[in-house]
Structure formats: structure tokens, C-alpha cells
Amino acid sequence: MPTKMRFEKALLVLVVLTALAVLGQKWVLQETFVIDPTEGLDNRLYNDRLSGGTSQSEMISGAADSYVWRCDLHATGYAYPHCGFEVRLTGSYTQGINFSNYRTVKIWLDYEGPNDSVRIFLRNYNSRYSVASDDTTTKYNQLEFSPAKDQAYYEFSFGDFFVANWWLREKNIPPQLSHPEFNNIVSFEVQTGSGHLPGEHRFVLRRVELVGQRFDTADWYLGIIVVWVVIVLLFLAYRVLELTGEVRERKKREQELMDVNLFLDSRSRELEAKTKTDALTGAFNREGIEESIKNGLWEWRHSAKPLSIVMMDIDHFKKINDQYGHAVGDDILAGISALVKEHIRATDLFARWGGEEFVLVCRNTRIHYAQHIAEKLRAMIAEHKFDGELQVTASFGVATLTGGRSVEQLFKAADDALYQAKEKGRNRVLKEGDD
Numbered sequence: 001m002p003t004k005m006r007f008e009k010a011l012l013v014l015v016v017l018t019a020l021a022v023l024g025q026k027w028v029l030q031e032t033f034v035i036d037p038t039e040g041l042d043n044r045l046y047n048d049r050l051s052g053g054t055s056q057s058e059m060i061s062g063a064a065d066s067y068v069w070r071c072d073l074h075a076t077g078y079a080y081p082h083c084g085f086e087v088r089l090t091g092s093y094t095q096g097i098n099f100s101n102y103r104t105v106k107i108w109l110d111y112e113g114p115n116d117s118v119r120i121f122l123r124n125y126n127s128r129y130s131v132a133s134d135d136t137t138t139k140y141n142q143l144e145f146s147p148a149k150d151q152a153y154y155e156f157s158f159g160d161f162f163v164a165n166w167w168l169r170e171k172n173i174p175p176q177l178s179h180p181e182f183n184n185i186v187s188f189e190v191q192t193g194s195g196h197l198p199g200e201h202r203f204v205l206r207r208v209e210l211v212g213q214r215f216d217t218a219d220w221y222l223g224i225i226v227v228w229v230v231i232v233l234l235f236l237a238y239r240v241l242e243l244t245g246e247v248r249e250r251k252k253r254e255q256e257l258m259d260v261n262l263f264l265d266s267r268s269r270e271l272e273a274k275t276k277t278d279a280l281t282g283a284f285n286r287e288g289i290e291e292s293i294k295n296g297l298w299e300w301r302h303s304a305k306p307l308s309i310v311m312m313d314i315d316h317f318k319k320i321n322d323q324y325g326h327a328v329g330d331d332i333l334a335g336i337s338a339l340v341k342e343h344i345r346a347t348d349l350f351a352r353w354g355g356e357e358f359v360l361v362c363r364n365t366r367i368h369y370a371q372h373i374a375e376k377l378r379a380m381i382a383e384h385k386f387d388g389e390l391q392v393t394a395s396f397g398v399a400t401l402t403g404g405r406s407v408e409q410l411f412k413a414a415d416d417a418l419y420q421a422k423e424k425g426r427n428r429v430l431k432e433g434d435d
């Protein structure tokens, strides 16, 4: 699948997941902590006797799905008669549960008695004000309400809690620590109301639900953003790697293509050279001369650089063929060509004109210098021993391009001079106009 399509599909999946995460946030995050007798949590009943009172309290065994207790509050011995029921949420007194992200408390409670209210507490342990050895030092997050006769349950917000005044006063808590805290709740309590009326008080606690979130909504959205950022970064890293690979692959392919082109170029140059070269002598053939003549002509016309040519013909070559055979004649043709090519300048072009006749194109060369070159070649050929013993001579005709002269006329002038050289006895150099 192309990367782009993969990216679009991944993006779609991410968007759908994000939408689900946002819309389903409530269900995903919601958490409920339940207190009921079936949970098997530690619990105890207490009264004002610890403070010098004379009240009495007892658990009443009843239905297995509720806590049932009664208190007889006596107005003697202590000014604030009370009794209460405490459920420990964890086995530890110092290590509670974090309910900071909780919103609601639901209480299924029946009360019968002289008071018109009951109190509930969520007790928070914090080492800044609590000590492990004194269970009155955990913070009294308090809520007081009047139970109605036929109401099944009561629902409160965590925001409805306040910290009991008497506790703040008694423990001398500074203002900055006096607000309700729920980050380390160790116990839940139900206590008789602040009316402190003596008499019989009966309680049936069926269930408590603390409803909230596993963690803060802001953290949830932060998590979604982090996931997006991580996925985008991963995708970018993946694309960078992929593109680097693609660039590397493309460069490799380009290099391969360049290699092929270079090879083809060199092959076509080789083939081109072959078509312009005489197979026997290795000198250029007539086609090979064409480019050099064109260049020379251009230089003459645009820069007035002189263009001269030297026609060369081996003397009495027929005799050599007749005497030594055609193969030896071939060897001499090749030998002369090699000898000449070795001794001319890089700008000179040596070509076989046909048979035993050759032409030397000398660009940017005056006729006298071309004549000098021809003379040098003539002497060299005459002195050379082909196949170690055979000696031949050659005649030369030299001509140069002059204003208004065509290439054809140039070659004719050189040919005429060569003819004159033959006429005058061969093995010599004549330039046009020489008698």
C-alpha cells in the first residue's frame, strides 16, 4: 500500500479513537468505590465513653446486606453525647485511598431517633497534621444532613463537605490546611447529629457509593495529546527514514543510468571512430577528414587562421606489389601510416585518400610550414626500412586555402602539386605554384 494511503487510514483510525476517547471519557474514567457489609471491610462502633461519657452502643446482627447498630445516648459525663460507626477503607491507618477526582457520595441509610440530623465523615490522613498513634488526628471531612423517612438514598457532592470546626480548633490546624482533603481517605464514618440529644438512636447502613474518576479529566486530555504527539513524531521519523531510503535508491539508479549512458557513449564513440577510420592503415578515411576540414574552414573564415593540406602518394607502389606481393604492399601502407601518425602534431589529421594516396590536413598552418612538415615526412619515409629491409619513397603536393577558393579547388591545387612532384622525378615535395 502506498505510504500516503497508509497514512490516511492511520489518521482516520486515530481520529475515530480520539472521538471515542473524548465522547466516552465519562464511561472510561468513571470509577465507583462501594462500602457495604459484603465488602468485608474493617469496622467498629464507638461512643463518648472515651471522652468520659456514659452512652452505650451495640451492633445488631440482622440482614447480611446492611450494618445495623443502636446507641443509647446519656447526657451525663460528657457535654456532647454521641456514638458513631467507622468503616476502615484499607487495612492501614496511614495509607488510605485517593478520592481527589471523585465527585459524588451516595448513602443508603435509615435513621430513627430524637436527632433531626446525622453526620458522616470521610477521614483523611496527612502527615502534616496526622500522627499514626492518634486516630483523632485524621482530618474530619464532614457532612451533616437530615434523613427523611421514606428516602431510599441520599446523594451529595464532595464539594458539600467541610472540615469539622471543633477538630480544627482542637488540633490547632492552620488556615492553609483547613480545607477538605480527600487524597488519602482512611475511613468512612456515620455519627449521631450535632444536636447530641439523649435517647435511643437506630441506624441501618445498607450501602455507600463514592463515585468519581480514575484520574483527572485534564490528565485524560493531556494523555490524548501526548499520544497524538508521539504518533506524529513516530510517523515523521518513519517518513524521514523512508525518504532517505528512497533518495539513496534514486541516487543509486541515477548512478546506474549514468554508467549505462557512459558505456553507450563510449561504445557509440568507438563505433563512430570505426566508421571514420581506414581498417588497413588506422588512418582516418575520407569521412574522417570531413570534420577537420569543416573546422579548418570555420577557423579560416572567422579567425583567418590558415588551412593547408599535404597530398602524399607512394612512388612506384605497383612495382612493390608486383615484386613482393599484395600483403607486403599492405604492410607498407600500414607502416607508413603508423610512421606518419607518430610524427605529426595533435592538430594535424592524417587520412587515407584512396589506394596508396594519403592526405594531411594541417589546421592553423601556413603553406611554408606545411611544406616543411611534408619535407620532414618525406625524408623520414625514404630513410625507413619497412619489414627491416624494404625502402620506399613518396611524393608530396602542398596547397593552402586562399580567399575565394573552395575546398575542392584546394584539394585540386594539392593534387596538381603532387602531380608535378611525380613528374619531376618523385621523392620530393612541391607546393602549389612551384615549377
Ligand SMILES: Nc1nc2c(ncn2[C@@H]2O[C@H](COP(=O)(O)OP(=O)(O)OP(=O)(O)O)[C@@H](O)[C@H]2O)c(=O)[nH]1
Residues within 6 Å of the ligand: 280, 313, 314, 315, 316, 317, 318, 319, 321, 325, 326, 327, 328, 329, 330, 333, 354, 355, 356, 422, 426
Ligand atoms: N597492396 C595494396 N596495393 C594497393 C592498395 N590500393 C591500391 N594499391 C595498388 O597501388 C598501385 C598504384 O599504382 P599506380 O596508380 O600505377 O601508381 P604507382 O605504381 O604508385 O606509380 P606512381 O604513383 O606513378 O609512382 C596499384 O597497383 C594498386 O593495385 C592496397 O590497399 N593494398
